[in-house]
Every structure is written in C-alpha cells, then in structure tokens.
Amino acid sequence: MKEPSRxxxxxxxLLVLNVLVKPLWIFGIDRPVQNLSGTGPYGTYFxxxxxxxxxxxxxxxxxxxxxxxxxxxxxxxxxxxxxxFLLLKLFLVLLYAAIVFAVAALSGVRAxxxxxxxxLVQAMSSLFLFARAIITSLQWFRADAWFSVLDKILMILxxxxxxxxxxxxxxxxxxxxxxxxxxxxxxxxAAFIYLRRKGFVFSFAEKGWFNxxxxxxxxxxxxxxxxxxxxxxxxxxxxxxxxxxGAHEAGIYAGAYRLLDAGNMAGYLVASxxxxxxxxxxxxxxxxxxxxxxxxxxxxxxxxxxxxxxIVLAPWLQTLLYHDRNPHAIQVMQYCIPALxxxxxxxxxxxxxTAAGHIRSFCFIVLGAxxxxxxxxxxxxxVYGALGCCxxxxxxxxxxxxxxxxxxRSQTGVHTDFRSLLIYIxxxxxxxxxxxxxxxxISNKPLLLAAGCLLVLVLAFVTKLTSANKWKQLFLxxx
Numbered sequence: 001m002k003e004p005s006r007x008x009x010x011x012x013x014l015l016v017l018n019v020l021v022k023p024l025w026i027f028g029i030d031r032p033v034q035n036l037s038g039t040g041p042y043g044t045y046f047x048x049x050x051x052x053x054x055x056x057x058x059x060x061x062x063x064x065x066x067x068x069x070x071x072x073x074x075x076x077x078x079x080x081x082x083x084x085f086l087l088l089k090l091f092l093v094l095l096y097a098a099i100v101f102a103v104a105a106l107s108g109v110r111a112x113x114x115x116x117x118x119x120l121v122q123a124m125s126s127l128f129l130f131a132r133a134i135i136t137s138l139q140w141f142r143a144d145a146w147f148s149v150l151d152k153i154l155m156i157l158x159x160x161x162x163x164x165x166x167x168x169x170x171x172x173x174x175x176x177x178x179x180x181x182x183x184x185x186x187x188x189x190a191a192f193i194y195l196r197r198k199g200f201v202f203s204f205a206e207k208g209w210f211n212x213x214x215x216x217x218x219x220x221x222x223x224x225x226x227x228x229x230x231x232x233x234x235x236x237x238x239x240x241x242x243x244x245x246g247a248h249e250a251g252i253y254a255g256a257y258r259l260l261d262a263g264n265m266a267g268y269l270v271a272s273x274x275x276x277x278x279x280x281x282x283x284x285x286x287x288x289x290x291x292x293x294x295x296x297x298x299x300x301x302x303x304x305x306x307x308x309x310x311i312v313l314a315p316w317l318q319t320l321l322y323h324d325r326n327p328h329a330i331q332v333m334q335y336c337i338p339a340l341x342x343x344x345x346x347x348x349x350x351x352x353x354t355a356a357g358h359i360r361s362f363c364f365i366v367l368g369a370x371x372x373x374x375x376x377x378x379x380x381x382x383v384y385g386a387l388g389c390c391x392x393x394x395x396x397x398x399x400x401x402x403x404x405x406x407x408x409r410s411q412t413g414v415h416t417d418f419r420s421l422l423i424y425i426x427x428x429x430x431x432x433x434x435x436x437x438x439x440x441x442i443s444n445k446p447l448l449l450a451a452g453c454l455l456v457l458v459l460a461f462v463t464k465l466t467s468a469n470k471w472k473q474l475f476l477x478x479x
Contacts, residue, residue, distance in 0.1 A: 010141030011273050014148060018269055021149040021156070026262045029159045031321055033176050034254065043251030044111060045173050047240035050233040052118040055103065057229055058096040059126040062221020063089060064133045065275070069355065071137035072276035082134070083202035089130055093123045107241075117177035124184040125151075131191035134200065136276050147191055148269060154183035220359040224350075227366040231396065232264075234370075235377050235389040242381045252329050253386035255322055256336035263306045263340045267347035270295050274348070278355035289415045292352055297420060297465055299344035304428045305456050309449065310337035312435040316445050328386070335390035342397025349401075349408040356412045362404065369400035423463045431456055
C-alpha cells in the first residue's frame with residue numbers, strides 16, 4: 001500500500017499548502033490590484049489575459065500532458081527523449097509569440113505593452129508546468145506540492161511590498177505582470193535545480209524521436225488543451241469585444257471569475273496528481289477506483305459548498321471583497337460560482353479518460369461544450385452582459401460534466417457509487433437551508449461560514465462518504 005499512501009499524503013500536503021497560499025495571493029494581492037487599477041483597466045487586462053490563455057495551447061500542443069502520462073507509464077524509455085521535448089517546447093514558445101501578435105493585430109488589440117508582458121508570463125508559466133510535469137510523472141508528488149505554491153509565495157512577497165511599502169510606488173498592471181514574470185522564472189530555475197540534484201538530465205539519446213507517429217499521438221493532447229482553454233477563458237474576451245460597455249462588464253465578470261478560478265484550482269491540482277497516478281497504477285483497479293471516488297467526493301463537496309455560499313452570501317462577499325453592493329455584480333457572482341460543480345466533474349472524469357487513453361472521445365465532448373458556450377455567449381452577452389457569460393458557462397459545463405461522467409463509466413468501468421450522488425444532493429440542500437435561515441439571524445458572517453463548513457464535514461462522516469481510516473494516509477509520512 002506504499003503507492004496509495006504516498007499519493008494521498010502528498011495530495012493532502014498539496015491541498016493544505018494551496019489552501020494556505022492561494023487565497024492570500026487571490027484576495028491579498030490580485031484583488032487589491034483590481035481595486036487600485038479600476039474596473040475598466042482591469043477589465044482590459046482580464047480580456048487580454050483570457051485571449052493569451054486561450055491561444056496558450058500553441059505553447060504546448062498537449063506535449064506536457066503526453067509526456068507526463070508516458071513518463072509515468074514507462075520512465076525508462078521516455079527519459080531518453082526528454083531533451084527533445086524541451087527543445088520542442090522552446091520552439092513552441094517562439095511560435096506562440098508570433099501567432100498571438102498576429103491574431104492581436106487582426107483583432108484590433110492596441111494594448112501591446114500589456115500583451116507582450118502577458119505573452120512572456122504565459123510562456124514562463126508553461127515552462128514551469130512542463131518542469132513540474134516531469135516531477136509528478138516520476139512520482140515525486142511531495143516535491144511538486146511545494147513547487148505548486150513556490151511562484152505564488154514569491155509573488156506575494158514582491159507584490160505585497162508594492163502594496164505595503166509606499167516608498168516603492170503604487171502598483172500598476174505593468175508592475176504586477178513584471179513581478180509575475182520574475183517570480184515564475186525563479187520558480188522554474190528552482191525546479192530545474194531540483195531535477196538536476198535528483199539525478200535527472202534532459203537526454204537526447206533517442207534519435208529520430210519526432211515523427212508523424214508521435215505527432216499523431218500528441219495531437220489529441222494539444223486539441224484538448226486548446227478546447228478546454230477556450231471553454232474556460234474565451235467568454236471574457238467575447239464579453240469585452242461584443243458588449244457595448246465591454247471593458248466595464250469584463251471587469252465585473254473578472255471579480256466573480258476570480259473566485260471561480262480559485263475554486264477550480266483545487267480541481268486542477270487534484271487532476272495533476274490523479275493523471276500520473278492512474279497511468280502508473282492502471283492495472284490496480286481497486287487503487288484507481290478508490291483514488292477516483294475520493295477525488296470526486298472531495299471536489300464535489302468543495303464545489304457544492306462554494307456554490308451555495310456564493311448564492312446565499314453574495315451581497316456580503318461583494319461588500320467584503322470589492323467594497324460595494326452593486327446589484328449587477330452580486331447577481332454575476334451568484335450565477336458564476338455554481339459552474340464550479342460542472343468544472344469539478346470534468347476535471348475528475350476527464351483525467352480518467354485521458355489516463356485510460358480515451359482522449360479523442362474526451363475531445364469531442366469538450367468541443368461540443370465549447371460550441372454550446374460560444375453560441376450562447378453570442379446570443380446572451382448583448383442582452384445580459386456578464387450574466388450572459390455565467391448562464392452560458394452553467395449550461396455548457398453541466399453538459400460536459402454529464403457527458404464525460406457517462407463516457408468514463410461506460411469506457412473505463414470506474415465505480416459510480418450512486419449513493420454518494422444522493423448524499424451530495426442532501427448535503428447541498430441542508431447547507432443551503434442552514435445558510436439561508438442563518439443569514440438574517442447570525443450577524444457574524446465568518447462564524448456562519450465556519451459553521452456551514454463544519455456541517456458539511458459532519459454530514460460527510462455521518463453518511464460515511466468519507467472516514468478517518470480512508471483519509472488517514474493524508475497524515476502519513478511519505479517515506
């Protein structure tokens with residue numbers, strides 16, 4: 001049971017570190033930057049960020065996911081080609097920059113200074129994820145848990161200095177991006193140093209590695225990166241371009257999307273561990289089923305809790321985070337966060353399909369969801385603004401979640417545990433009632449939130465959705 005123990009203990013460390021660090025980054029740094037720069041300028045940045053993120057598939061073409069899966073499954077063979085992977089990655093960075101500038105020129109984008117910084121940040125982040133993928137593929141999960149927060153810790157220190165020390169001057173979007181670029185570069189350097197000290201070298205021993213066969217194998221991974229990036233981020237760019245008051249609406253949407261993005265980070269982190277674990281342990285069905293179900297329980301309870309808190313307490317959250325009670329912004333928050341439920345299911349079962357080799361089917365599902373999302377955004381953005389993006393995300397994410405869940409069940413035979421689906425509904429209903437009726441009575445909202453989260457934990461144990469024995473591996477030493 002060493003492998004499951006190491007997986008769960010490292011996953012626990014990963015989640016604990018990110019729970020401690022990421023909220024501080026999002027609410028202590030990113031949110032103040034928006035408040036200081038203003039809704040309009042930040043909306044422009046948010047739109048360009050989404051634009052550069054969607055085209056980010058050009059930085060990778062699925063190479064990182066492919067390498068992560070193959071290294072985990074057969075490290076001895078694929079280690080011989082890692083140097084070629086790195087060279088290809090650097091070539092893709094140059095290709096990405098050229099195409100982004102070309103598309104931006106055709107789209108009439110004028111803020112080229114911001115776009116240049118965003119291109120550099122995206123390129124550096126992609127290289128950092130590439131290095132982390134090697135670390136997780138070699139099952140060094142505990143080290144990756146620390147690397148997952150290293151760049152954010154550095155950015156908190158740098159950006160926090162601008163916010164807290166007036167002598168350095170006020171922070172701007174440009175300084176914000178320069179800080180991200182510098183800190184991500186330092187984190188990348190640290191990752192390469194770690195790999196070198198562990199004896200890993202980028203090998204060029206395998207000759208003639210890149211050929212048509214490899215291109216065909218990697219292409220589906222590139223497509224899934226493109227499709228999922230577009231599905232997650234294209235709406236902000238469409239909002240800024242289509243709506244008459246696009247920059248302002250994009251700024252409002254960015255405020256709510258920040259919370260959704262923070263919540264979705266949990267799903268991404270779990271998936272980043274789940275993929276190499278399933279690829280390596282694919283013959284041990286019991287271990288895989290347990291890991292998938294535990295991951296689903298964790299993410300679904302988290303997503304339900306976040307969605308219901310946003311629905312009931314959005315006015316308080318809006319005032320706390322952005323110092324206003326804009327009714328439109330409150331509504332956007334209430335309809336934006338529930339999409340996290342669909343996101344979470346797609347993260348879990350999309351990872352299962354990818355690890356099992358059914359990535360082409362997964363591509364078709366995400367493509368269908370993307371088409372639905374774009375069409376609904378085109379129709380609803382002119383009418384509802386940022387709310388239209390929320391409505392479109394709810395519909396498209398729910399469609400993708402149901403499809404990927406059904407496909408994973410039929411193609412891989414992973415356990416469904418329908419009883420747990422009923423427990424999710426029961427837990428969500430009880431939490432909603434508790435917060436809805438407790439909101440007018442309990443003026444101390446942090447206390448109300450803590451009590452609501454405690455209720456979810458109690459229900460998880462009472463219904464035996466989880467148990468102390470099942471998760472005790474979280475606290476074991478990774479020996």
